[in-house]
Amino acid sequence: MGWDTEATRQKLLAAAIDEFAQRGFAGARIQDISKKSGCNRERIYFYFGNKEGLFEAALIQALSTTLDSTSVIGSGVQSVIDFAVTYFDFSQAHPNLARLTFWEGLERGVAVGPTERSLRAQAKVEEIRYALGLNDVAVAQNLLLTIVTLSNSLLVTENIAEVILGAEQKELRKATFIQAVRAIVLEASRA
Amino acid sequence: MGWDTEATRQKLLAAAIDEFAQRGFAGARIQDISKKSGCNRERIYFYFGNKEGLFEAALIQALSTTLDSTSVIGSGVQSVIDFAVTYFDFSQAHPNLARLTFWEGLERGVAVGPTERSLRAQAKVEEIRYALGLNDVAVAQNLLLTIVTLSNSLLVTENIAEVILGAEQKELRKATFIQAVRAIVLEASRA
DNA sequence: TCTATCTCCAACTAAACGTTTGGAGGCGGT
DNA sequence: ACCGCCTCCAAACGTTTAGTTGGAGATAGA
Missing domain, CATH: 1.10.357 (Tetracycline Repressor; domain 2)
Known part of the structure; x- marks a missing residue:
């Protein structure tokens, strides 16, 4: 299997959605998100820039996969x-x-x-x-x-x-x- | 004017209510509360034990002064x-x-x-x-x-x-x- | 005045935080 | 085989955090 960068993104997003939903922005921990996702902390900054960018991406993702249901x-x-x-x-x-x-x-x-x-x-x-x-x-x-x-x-x-x-x-x-x-x-x- | 320990408590509580209401528990900063109240950080731990004790006291105080209105x-x-x-x-x-x-x-x-x-x-x-x-x-x-x-x-x-x-x-x-x-x-x- | 208590202040600890960096290795395309 | 991108890992950065400590001054009651 080759690289699956989209899968990494998705795993990070899924973990971020869980963490942010549970603890909010201020309460969420980057380290916990990376641990939950199984990916490295550093990938978060590579894909989403910073904590705020990850939050926004997570929120949009959650909206997209939910509202249409x-x-x-x-x-x-x-x-x-x-x-x-x-x-x-x-x-x-x-x-x-x-x-x-x-x-x-x-x-x-x-x-x-x-x-x-x-x-x-x-x-x-x-x-x-x-x-x-x-x-x-x-x-x-x-x-x-x-x-x-x-x-x-x-x-x-x-x-x-x-x-x-x-x-x-x-x-x-x-x-x-x-x-x-x-x-x-x-x-x-x-x- | 003599000591007014109750006034100190109340000033801390009022500042805590504002800060916690605005930023939540995780987002609130003890230092900002002490600054807003005009009292010393250390007084918070003397009167309320820790951040969580202050939060509970602030919530109860806010409830008391509001629900009866x-x-x-x-x-x-x-x-x-x-x-x-x-x-x-x-x-x-x-x-x-x-x-x-x-x-x-x-x-x-x-x-x-x-x-x-x-x-x-x-x-x-x-x-x-x-x-x-x-x-x-x-x-x-x-x-x-x-x-x-x-x-x-x-x-x-x-x-x-x-x-x-x-x-x-x-x-x-x-x-x-x-x-x-x-x-x-x-x-x-x-x- | 003596004593106990309250307050302020400043410095400190120890830990946690978000974020960055450098290096080593895996993988796909050429 | 080579190159460039992706991933992991671990260490480190500097900052900020909650919480502590010790001392000095102010105040009340005796």
Whole structure:
């Protein structure tokens, strides 16, 4: 087998996604990433310049491999609710993207690669708008923002759920999510 | 003026709340906290033991001085919506608590001082339950969790709002919040 | 005034951090 | 066989970090 420089890049990125998702930018350790990846520390600087470049690459990679996994299928109120639940379940199963997004919001403030992400988001907005037959784009935007925000946040801040829901019951969180989503989707489709 | 050891503690805590809220636990610098507070680094270890002790004390302090600032006034659907909007505005004006809560969720995972916080949360839950005349506690819990989660999250993750809502329009975020809250409160009061 | 306590200050330790460097060897194309 | 790129490894760079220490001055109460 010959050199596979792309594989090295991917191994580094995968390890970086895990590490950054778990500990954030300030908490992540370059050494741990290189150890997890099985590659050398020095390769990180060769391929990504520095820690920040690696973070941005990892975030973009996580977005790319995740956002396309969920779509609105069919039309009507239930189709959007199904989409929301699918998104919730997917985030639950693959928490890296949600966590990375929150780290980005807290540590960076501004989004990485905003224009491309905006395009993808608008595509999802249109899916929702079409499924519900909405005239107003803003309503669909609000829906998507609420769904994504709630889903991510319920996943990431177990501490709040722990405090409000009492014992640590993950099923209750999902029930909270579904209840809220059902209400806002119904309300939106009514308008 | 004589010694005022409590003032020293408070100055350190205030500076710590700012610093931790802004940069998180891993990102916060003890030296910056001491500089902001005007007190000596060494006082931190005298009063709080170590960085982690300071973080916990800061979080508890921020919770104490914030959570009691908002209550459900009156009864009916509108009273709960008003409460949510008040909470949203308060968080917007004082982002420290929301940010600290997210840092806690991301970096720690588990809540600091869960029992006391649970008690306070349950009090708020009862306010909501009473205002809407709900029989089921779980519905009121879901409401509070959704309100707090959405409010905090919309405040903290400007990156998501930026991507979905396009340009950076804070007013739109508030509209999203109110729209969602109205829907879920109405739905809950119907049940 | 004596004593105990609080505060500041500056220097220090020991470790960890991101990043760089140089060298040795593996591999593909020519 | 040669050359250039890729990879690994280990050591080192300089900086920054959390945390410690010892001393000097200020303050309160007795």
